[in-house]
Amino acid sequence: MPDAAMEQNSAYKRLEARFRQIALYGEVASVLHWDAATMMPTEGASPRGEQLSELRVLGHRALTDPVMEDLFSAAEQEDLESWQRANLREMRRDHRFATALPDDLVAAISNATSTCEHVWRDARAKSDFAVVSDKLSIVIDLTQESAQAYGQALDLDPYDALLESYAPGVRAADIDPVFNDYAAFLPDFLEAVTARQAQKGLPVLPKPVPVAQQQKLVERLAGATGFRFEAGRIDVSAHPFSTGYRGDQRITVSYRENDPMASVMAVLHECGHAAYEAGLPAAWTRQPVGQALGMVVHESQSLSVEMQASRSSEFLGWLAVQASDVLGPDPAYAPENFRRLQQWVQPDFIRVEADEVTYPAHVILRTRLERPLLSGDLPLADLPGAWNQGMKELLGVDVPDDRRGCLQDIHWYDGAFGYFPTYTLGAMLAAQLAEAAHKANSEIPQALARGDFSPLMQWLGDAIHTKGSYLEADGLITQATGRTLDATAFKRHLHRRYLEG
Amino acid sequence: MPDAAMEQNSAYKRLEARFRQIALYGEVASVLHWDAATMMPTEGASPRGEQLSELRVLGHRALTDPVMEDLFSAAEQEDLESWQRANLREMRRDHRFATALPDDLVAAISNATSTCEHVWRDARAKSDFAVVSDKLSIVIDLTQESAQAYGQALDLDPYDALLESYAPGVRAADIDPVFNDYAAFLPDFLEAVTARQAQKGLPVLPKPVPVAQQQKLVERLAGATGFRFEAGRIDVSAHPFSTGYRGDQRITVSYRENDPMASVMAVLHECGHAAYEAGLPAAWTRQPVGQALGMVVHESQSLSVEMQASRSSEFLGWLAVQASDVLGPDPAYAPENFRRLQQWVQPDFIRVEADEVTYPAHVILRTRLERPLLSGDLPLADLPGAWNQGMKELLGVDVPDDRRGCLQDIHWYDGAFGYFPTYTLGAMLAAQLAEAAHKANSEIPQALARGDFSPLMQWLGDAIHTKGSYLEADGLITQATGRTLDATAFKRHLHRRYLEG
Known part of the structure; x- marks a missing residue:
């Protein structure tokens, strides 16, 4: 008998075909979201909402189809390769989340968060928490209800089930x-x-720079990280993000004339996310096992590029020259002043x-x-x-x-x-990965001092990007760094950069 | 018993819900096509093809679902309003086309045209028809086969069935x-x-104009036709087109520095298409009866704006002033020279x-x-x-x-x-509509002489746009102009413009 999983009508192959469809709906939704944030005229918002809602229904229906349970059971009995077993594990994970909540709870959450978000904008404008307190109370009750349902489906404590939904394996x-x-x-x-x-006193702030010049610098730096404009774009949106898929990655930035380096650092952050997506295993495209491993690992990739590499003293020396070259001479871009600006520490109220x-x-x-x-x-x-x-x-x-x-x-x-x-676990993972990367290739800092990201990206590609979701988080981190995630590398990194640098 | 069609579970209501879904897939596909032509990086082409193919399959499956026949039969027995009857007629029409061809013929046509189009590009580059002759032969055989299948399904001669697929009612x-x-x-x-x-000799040609200035003029003129930038965009693509839906219409233009008026006339053409789509009956959105009535009527709307209105001597007088104002002074924009340029007649080889x-x-x-x-x-x-x-x-x-x-x-x-x-029938219909419009409102030419399209667009909106596909083509044209389509108004128009003007 031939390898069961090779046959087109095997349960596993049918699952693959279905998850490919679901992934395609996701790709389409990502284009629609990108367009909504960058291109869409205001009156397009209402039809766009209906289009996205229809795509969500399609994906949800495909994922929660009663036939799935039978396919999973049958596929478990088939002769699968190890990556296919991992794929089946990830498929089941997606399926458990999709089926955990009754439809009326999903609808109630959608309504409650939509209303609450709307009222929150008003409350924030008025700077009065009491305005949104009642609506938030409803959201919290429904979230707790869904956390319990997820927990039951996944055999986890409710809060762990919420964590799991963003970052598999985090407890x-x-x-x-x-x-x-x-x-x-x-x-x-x-x-x-x-x-x-x-x-040493306060560093000098840079002069305002027209957006067109900032864009030039942003494109040069994105290119340095390996971002390819044949397979991606950089556009403007209210808040920076990156989305897309292999062959078509879309990064957005928000430019402020009076803070030219903010757009540069934001795009370097997004380039870290984009490099992860671009480097995912091509052979497993559109399968759960070929996707990124949750928000902690994703954030570790953006912060590897932005915080670990781009705010390193080595890289900042090179970046100061680029800034001066593209944005025009400015005392703020004198190497030591520039380094101090980008490494400035200041307790304040605002997280972002x-x-x-x-x-x-x-x-x-x-x-x-x-x-x-x-x-x-x-x-x-x-x-x-x-x-x-x-x-x-x-x-x-x-x-x-x-x-x-x-x-x-x-x-x-x-x-x-x-x-x-996930933000801070990602920052800590980035530091732990940087230690492992530098240990594996001591040339990385010197390369960054020449604006050359390639040794770093090569290591991240091998250790993280190309793994997709084949390993679970602890396994991936241990394989890449020799131990599970902790704060020690992050603290060492901060000590080196801020007290020894 | 309450009105059957008002009940959510009536067959008619179920058909409405299904056609709404199909229309949403179409809207999503239109965004993806627009993005592919204007924004997408080159390596996005392959995943985009798979996304669009998946959407086509979804739409085709929804339209050819075996349950449809039963729903149509049941809906026929229900108590429907007249627009719902018309909707049912249009639904059946879409369904007949979708079910007429066996799946393997659809696949064969898709493959053959894709190959033939590819080889055609090579043949055209080499200027040698023999290069593509064999591939075209296959396309022709398959087209004839599909024409026969359509004809059988629609009770039409094969060629009439092809005409019907682009322009309902045209024989x-x-x-x-x-x-x-x-x-x-x-x-x-x-x-x-x-x-x-x-x-009078040859008119003076305009000097080259940078694209940014052409864009300004294009936006001003689009606005004059009623194009609203809160509900649409104008971008650049290799070939001009318009797409989108209520609330979000996307027009594209191709700019040539050395032919500044070409982009202007192209955008006026596309604005005619866009005005039709924007003016379709809101109450019937996403239903077949609420859609545009085929390519003849669509082309009549683009040519009403471009050829009938924008190349009229009245409008050209105003446009010459705008061109001079936005693009800078140029002897080519002297009123009489400008009019002669835009009304120049020259037999040549190239249709477009x-x-x-x-x-x-x-x-x-x-x-x-x-x-x-x-x-x-x-x-x-x-x-x-x-x-x-x-x-x-x-x-x-x-x-x-x-x-x-x-x-x-x-x-x-x-x-x-x-x-x-459909191109020429559209041109003839535009002339016939213009006669009826001017008869109904003799102010239209004077308004155009002030750059004011609104009386014309008001009439076209009432006579054509707001009708959707409620009437069939002959009925719509007769209601709007008092008779079915013929060449007489077009010939009168040409005589007036080119021998009396």
Whole structure:
């Protein structure tokens, strides 16, 4: 009998065909989302919403079709290669998430988050948490309900099930010691760093630069990371993101004339995401096993390029010359001033503007608050106070108002609980990967000093990109770095960059 | 018993829901096609092809589902409003076309046209029809086979079935007298026009204009026709087209620096198409009855704006001032010179560059050749000779080579037989509509002389756009103009513009 999985009518092959369709719907949706953010005229929003909703229904229907259970059972009995077994594991994972929630709960969440997000914009404009508190309460109840349903389907605690939905394999019990470790490390370290940088005074800020010139620099740098314009584009949107698929990757940036380096660093971040997607295993295209391994690993790739490589002193020396060359001469681009600007540490209220030292504090605060919010142990009315107190304890700053406090991020109001930790776990993984990469190839820093990302990208490609979701997260990280994820490499990295550099 | 069609589970309502889905797939495909022509990087072509193919399969499957026949039969028995009856008629029409061809014939046509189109590009580059003759022969055989299958399904002659697929209600027997009438009218008329325009010598050609300035003029003119940038965009592609749907219409233009008015006239043409789509009945959105009524009526709308309105002497007076204002002063924009430029008549080889007087000759030639090609009465080896002889007879020009002869258009090589007549029927309908419009509102020409399209667009909206496919073509044309389509208004229009103007 021939290899069962080779036959077109094997259960496994039928599953592959179905997941290929689902992936195609996803590709189409990614083009529609990109278009909505970059090109679509305002009145296109309503039909676009209906198109995307129809695509979601198609994908959901294909994934939750009653025939799937039978196909999974039959495929388990077939003679599969190891990557096909891994694919089956990932298929089952997608299927479990898709079937875990009853349709009416999915609809209720969709309605509640849509309403809450809308009211949140108003609350933020008014800087008044009370405006959105009731709507958030509904979102929290429904999120907890879905967390319980996911948990039941996946045999996980409810919060772990939410984490799992964003970052396979990540558990609250693993996060706690890592985050507590960092929270304990931060106060003294922060004091030392800010004292040290104060000795040399404030760096000079760059002059405003027209967008067209920033675009030139952005394109040059994207090219340096390996971004290929034959297989991608860079456009403008309100918030930077990257999307797309093999052969067609779309990065967006938001340019600010008076902060020319912000667009450059944002695009380097997105290039890290794009390199991951571009480097996924071609042979497994449109199969779950060929996809990126969740948000922690994804963020580790963007931060490998942005934080580890592009804000290294080696690379900044080269970048200062490029900035001067493309944007025009400016005292801000003098090498030492430029390095200090890009490595400046400043405790502040806003997560998305935070440097890499203080960023984890923002994430730790949210992670510590979202669990009692979901369980009901923290009443919603107490959220602003708990938030402000946490910011004071972690970063020593006094939050002036809700707008710059618990209303600053869309995530919770949009139903995204369990998402925040992935940012900082990604930052820590990036540091751990950088140590392993430099150990494997000591030329990486010198190459970056010439603006050459290729040795780094080669290593990341081999260790991470080409693996897809073949291994689970712990296995991938251990294979790449020799151990599971912890905060030690990240702390070493910060110490080297901010106290020894 | 309540109105059956009002119930969500009535057969008619189920059909509506299904056709809404099919329309959504079509909207999504239109965005993907637009993106492919304007934005997509080269390596995106292969995944885009797979995405579009998947969408086609989805739409085809929804339309050919065996349950449809039962739903149609049940819906016929339900208590429907008149627009719902018309919708059911249009649904059945779509269904008949979708089910007429066996799947293997559809696949064979797709393969054959894809190959033939590819080889045609090579043949055209080499200017050698023999290179593509064998591939075209296969396409012709398959097209004839599909014409017979369509004919059987629709109870039409094979060629009429092809016409019907592009222009509902158009029959070869209606085209022949109209085209013969024009072919008889043309030689003397053409001689009179060219003799008359020769008396005043050649007009001065405009200087080259940078694309950015052309874009400004293009946007101003699109706005004048009623194109709204809150609900649409104008971008660049290799060949101009318009696509999209209510709320999001996408027009493209191809700019040539040394021919600044070409982009302007092309965008005015596309604005006519876009105005039709924008003006379709909102209450019937995403239903067959709410869609445009085939290619003849569509082309009549683009030519109403481009040929009837924008090349009228009244409008050209205003346009000359705009051109001078936006593109900079140029002797070519002196009113009389500008009018003569835009109304210049010149027999030549290339259809897409032809003026409105000689354009029908190109179409008549193709229409006269494609029927014997399909039936086999004209052997393929004789096509270049028959083509060149026809051009000599109709326009008195000697075709120098195949590239400028029977290889110039993609249509046949892509399997589009029965399409060419719609261009000239559209031009004739535009003239017939213009007569009716001016009769109903004599202010239209004076408004155009001020650059004001609104009285014209108002009339076209009432008479054509808002009707969707509620009426069939003959009914719509008769309601709008008092009679069915003929060549008389077109000939009167040409006489007025070129011999009296």
